[in-house]
Amino acid sequence: MNAEPFLQLDRVIHEKGRLAIMSLLAASPQLAFTEIRDTLEMTDGNVTAHLRTLHEAGYVAVTKAFQEGRQLTSYALTPPGRKAFSAYIDLLEQIVAQAKTK
Secondary structure, rough: OOOOOOOOOOOOOOOHHHHHHHHHOOOOOOOOHHHHHHHHHHHHHHHHHHHHHHHHHOOOEEEEEEEOEEEEEEEEOHHHHHHHHHHHHHHHHHHHHHHOOO
């Protein structure tokens, strides 16, 4: 089996929590923090840490607004984030295809 695709996996995305967040955001134009937290059944701190890592990597954009007098924080994939996620999925498909041929 060719190990090269494994070595190319994006470590920022590869972590289980961040992969779940990226998958959610890839399927939606924008999601509120609470939607991400509740959908993935994660703690506030866990979601915050993963979103911070994704934001620092340039994969996620943050929007802060006020809605009904409360601050609403929303997240969306950036174009580089969408490209990185697509490349990650392509590598996973290569790995799966290799495994199926064995």
